[in-house]
Amino acid sequence: MAKDPVTLQDVADAAGVSIATASRALTGKSRVSKQTTAHVVRVASRLGYRVNVFGRALREGTGRTVGVVVPVISNPFFGQLVHHLEAELLDHGLDLLIADSHGETLREKGRLRMLVERRVEGIIVVPSDAEESAPALQDAARTTPLVQLDRRVEGVAVDYVGVDNSRGMSLLMEHLNSHGVREVVLVASDSTTSAGRERREAYEREATRMGMVMQDPILDEFTLEFGQRAAQQLATRGSMAEAVIAGDDLIATGLVIGLKKAGLSIPEDVLITGFDGTMLANICDPMLTTIEQPFASLARETVRALVRRIADRDAPVMFSRLSPSLRAAASTGGVPAPETENADAEAASS
Amino acid sequence: MAKDPVTLQDVADAAGVSIATASRALTGKSRVSKQTTAHVVRVASRLGYRVNVFGRALREGTGRTVGVVVPVISNPFFGQLVHHLEAELLDHGLDLLIADSHGETLREKGRLRMLVERRVEGIIVVPSDAEESAPALQDAARTTPLVQLDRRVEGVAVDYVGVDNSRGMSLLMEHLNSHGVREVVLVASDSTTSAGRERREAYEREATRMGMVMQDPILDEFTLEFGQRAAQQLATRGSMAEAVIAGDDLIATGLVIGLKKAGLSIPEDVLITGFDGTMLANICDPMLTTIEQPFASLARETVRALVRRIADRDAPVMFSRLSPSLRAAASTGGVPAPETENADAEAASS
DNA sequence: CTGTTAGCGCATTCAT
DNA sequence: ATGAATGCGCTAACAG
Numbered sequence: 001m002a003k004d005p006v007t008l009q010d011v012a013d014a015a016g017v018s019i020a021t022a023s024r025a026l027t028g029k030s031r032v033s034k035q036t037t038a039h040v041v042r043v044a045s046r047l048g049y050r051v052n053v054f055g056r057a058l059r060e061g062t063g064r065t066v067g068v069v070v071p072v073i074s075n076p077f078f079g080q081l082v083h084h085l086e087a088e089l090l091d092h093g094l095d096l097l098i099a100d101s102h103g104e105t106l107r108e109k110g111r112l113r114m115l116v117e118r119r120v121e122g123i124i125v126v127p128s129d130a131e132e133s134a135p136a137l138q139d140a141a142r143t144t145p146l147v148q149l150d151r152r153v154e155g156v157a158v159d160y161v162g163v164d165n166s167r168g169m170s171l172l173m174e175h176l177n178s179h180g181v182r183e184v185v186l187v188a189s190d191s192t193t194s195a196g197r198e199r200r201e202a203y204e205r206e207a208t209r210m211g212m213v214m215q216d217p218i219l220d221e222f223t224l225e226f227g228q229r230a231a232q233q234l235a236t237r238g239s240m241a242e243a244v245i246a247g248d249d250l251i252a253t254g255l256v257i258g259l260k261k262a263g264l265s266i267p268e269d270v271l272i273t274g275f276d277g278t279m280l281a282n283i284c285d286p287m288l289t290t291i292e293q294p295f296a297s298l299a300r301e302t303v304r305a306l307v308r309r310i311a312d313r314d315a316p317v318m319f320s321r322l323s324p325s326l327r328a329a330a331s332t333g334g335v336p337a338p339e340t341e342n343a344d345a346e347a348a349s350s
Numbered sequence: 351m352a353k354d355p356v357t358l359q360d361v362a363d364a365a366g367v368s369i370a371t372a373s374r375a376l377t378g379k380s381r382v383s384k385q386t387t388a389h390v391v392r393v394a395s396r397l398g399y400r401v402n403v404f405g406r407a408l409r410e411g412t413g414r415t416v417g418v419v420v421p422v423i424s425n426p427f428f429g430q431l432v433h434h435l436e437a438e439l440l441d442h443g444l445d446l447l448i449a450d451s452h453g454e455t456l457r458e459k460g461r462l463r464m465l466v467e468r469r470v471e472g473i474i475v476v477p478s479d480a481e482e483s484a485p486a487l488q489d490a491a492r493t494t495p496l497v498q499l500d501r502r503v504e505g506v507a508v509d510y511v512g513v514d515n516s517r518g519m520s521l522l523m524e525h526l527n528s529h530g531v532r533e534v535v536l537v538a539s540d541s542t543t544s545a546g547r548e549r550r551e552a553y554e555r556e557a558t559r560m561g562m563v564m565q566d567p568i569l570d571e572f573t574l575e576f577g578q579r580a581a582q583q584l585a586t587r588g589s590m591a592e593a594v595i596a597g598d599d600l601i602a603t604g605l606v607i608g609l610k611k612a613g614l615s616i617p618e619d620v621l622i623t624g625f626d627g628t629m630l631a632n633i634c635d636p637m638l639t640t641i642e643q644p645f646a647s648l649a650r651e652t653v654r655a656l657v658r659r660i661a662d663r664d665a666p667v668m669f670s671r672l673s674p675s676l677r678a679a680a681s682t683g684g685v686p687a688p689e690t691e692n693a694d695a696e697a698a699s700s
Numbered sequence: 701c702t703g704t705t706a707g708c709g710c711a712t713t714c715a716t
Numbered sequence: 717a718t719g720a721a722t723g724c725g726c727t728a729a730c731a732g
C-alpha cells in the first residue's frame with residue numbers, strides 16, 4: 001500500500017528519458033521540449049512522485065525554510081505575529097520553523113544556533129533583550145540572513161521592521177491630553193526591550209511637552225501579573241494619577257483587573273491605555289484604548305526585508321518603521337468628540 | 351570572516367584521520383579510541399565545524415523535525431499548546447515546523463501535504479473538522495507517524511491525545527447543580543469538531559441526568575464574535591436560563607461581554623462557564639469558572655505518543671484521555687462552599 | 701579500532 | 717533538446 005520512495009530516477013525510467021531531462025522537465029528551470037515536459041509531468045504524477053527535499057537541499061545548499069524566534073508563542077501578540085508571518089511566507093513557498101526563547105537570552109542563543117545549524121534560509125527574531133541578545137543575534141546574522149521584528153537590539157547593523165512606537169505613544173498622549181488629563185503615570189516594561197525603551201522615552205517626551213505631571217513610573221515586564229501587581233502599588237499610593245499608560249495590552253489588562261479589585265472605576269476614577277491592539281483590548285472591561293499594530297503589514301514587510309536580504313547579503317541595512325493607529329475605547333472614556341456623551345448615566349442634558 | 355562551509359572531510363584532514371573515523375568520533379555511535387575521539391572533537395570545535403543537516407538527512411532519510419498543524423496559532427489556546435509542544439520536543443532533540451490551517455480543511459490538507467513532502471519525522475495535528483479533515487489526515491498518516499491532539503476525526507485509526515471532555519463537562523454540570531441551577535442553555539461550536547460534539551453530548555447527558563431544563567442550544571464556532579452574537583440572541587429570547595454553558599473560554603468571554611452589554615449582571619442574573627482554562631478565563635470580568643486543560647501533560651503525552659509511533663509504525667492505535675480539573679470562579683458565584691460566603695457585601699452575619 | 705568505499709536523491713555541467 | 721557523469725556532506729557496510 002505505502003511503497004513511498006519513488007525517486008526521480010524512477011520517473012525518468014518510466015518516462016523513458018534520462019534523469020537529467022526528468023529533472024529539467026519537473027523544475028522547469030531549463031529548456032525541454034513541450035512534448036517531453038508534458039509527458040514527464042504526467043508520468044511523475046501518475047507515479048505519485050514527490051521531490052526529496054533533502055536531496056534537493058543538499059544539492060542546492062538550502063531547504064526552503066525560515067526560522068522565527070519569539071519570546072513566548074502563547075502570548076497573543078506573538079501568536080498573531082506568527083500567524084501572519086506563516087501566511088506571508090507561504091506565499092513565498094517558504095515554511096516556518098518555530099522557536100520559543102521563553103524570554104531567556106540563553107535559550108534564545110541556543111535556538112538561534114539551532115536555526116543556523118539547520119541552514120534555514122533566513123531568520124526572523126523578536127529579541128528578548130535589547131542588550132544581552134546582541135551577541136547571539138549578531139553571531140547568527142553573520143552566517144544567515146536575519147531580520148529583527150518588533151524589538152531590536154542596541155547598535156547592531158541588522159535589518160529591523162517594527163511599528164513606530166514613538167508615534168504610537170504620541171497618539172495615545174494626544175488622546176489623553178484632549179481629554180484634559182494633567183497627571184499621568186507609566187506602568188511598563190523596564191529597559192530590557194527596545195519597545196519598552198522607545199515607548200517610555202516617547203511617553204516622557206510627550207508628557208513634558210504637554211506639561212503633564214508625571215508620577216514615578218513602575219517598570220518591570222510585559223505580563224498580566226505585573227499589571228496586577230502594579231495596580232496594587234498604585235492603589236496604595238497617596239494619590240491616583242488621572243491616567244495610567246501601560247506598556248502593552250497585557251499590562252493594561254492586568255491594571256484594569258487590579259484597579260477594579262481595588263475598588264476603582266474605569267474610566268470614572270482613572271483612565272487606562274494599552275498598546276498593541278491585541279484581542280485582549282477588546283476583552284477587557286472596559287475595552288481598552290490602545291495602539292493598533294498593523295500585523296499584516298508588519299508580516300509582509302518583514303518577509304519582504306528577509307527575502308531582500310537573502311537575495312543580497314550586502315544590501316544596506318534596512319530600518320523599517322510602520323505607522324500605528326489609535327483605537328479609542330471605553331477605558332479612556334471613548335472617542336474624543338462623539339455625537340452622544342454617554343448612553344446611560346447623566347442623560348437628559350440636551 | 352565568514353568562510354563557513356567546513357565539512358567533515360575538512361575536520362578529518364585537519365585531525366589526520368579518515369572521514370569515517372571523524373564521523374564516528376563526532377556522532378559517538380561507534381567505537382573509537384578515547385584518544386582520537388577527544389582529538390577529533392577538539393579539532394572540530396577549533397574549526398567551528400557544524401554538521402550539515404541536509405547531508406545527514408539525505409543519508410538517514412529524515413531530518414530531526416516534526417510538524418504541527420493547528421487551526422489558528424493566534425488563538426491563545428493553541429498558542430499555549432504549541433508553546434508546550436515546542437519545549438517538549440526540544441527535550442527530544444526535535445524541532446518544530448509550524449503550519450496554520452486557518453480552520454479550513456482545504457488549507458489543512460495542503461499543509462499536511464507540505465509536511466509529508468518535507469519528510470518530517472512525525473506530525474501533530476489539531477484537526478479542524480471532525481469529518482472533512484479525515485481524508486487528508488488519513489492520507490498523511492499513511493506515510494508519516496501522526497497523532498491527533500485535542501480534536502479528532504471520525505473513525506480513523508490514528509493516535510489521539512486529548513482531554514476528557516466528557517469528564518470536564520460533568521465537573522461543570524455538577525458544579526452548577528450544586529449551585530441549584532435548574533435551567534440551562536448551551537452555546538457552543540456546532541458538530542464540526544470532536545471537542546464540540548463531546549462536550550455537547552456530555553452536557554445533554556448530565557443535564558438530563560440532573561433533571562435540568564435545557565433551552566434550545568445555540569451552536570456555531572469557537573470564536574469571541576460568536577459568543578457576543580449568541581449573547582444578543584439570548585438577551586432577546588423570552589426568559590434567560592439560570593446558567594449558560596459555553597463551548598470554550600473564547601465563547602464564554604464573548605458571552606460575558608455581550609450579556610453585560612445587554613444589561614445583565616454575572617453571576618447575579620445568570621451564571622456562565624467556560625472551557626479550556628486559558629488566560630482569557632482570568633481576564634474576563636467576572637473571572638470564568640472553567641475546565642483547566644493540563645497543557646504540559648497534554649504536550650508530554652502527545653510527544654510521547656508520537657515518538658512511540660515513530661519507533662513502531664505498527665504499534666496499536668493509542669487513545670489517550672487526560673483528566674481535566676475544575677477551576678471555580680466568580681462567573682458562577684465562586685467556589686461552592688467556602689469559609690466566607692462573600693467578602694464585601696452582606697457581611698456581619700456572624 | 702580505523703580506513704576505504706558506496707550511495708542517499710537531486711540539479712547541473714559538459715558533451716552531443 | 718537531451719544524455720552521461722559529477723558531487724553536494726554524510727553515515728554505514730565492509731574490509732583490514
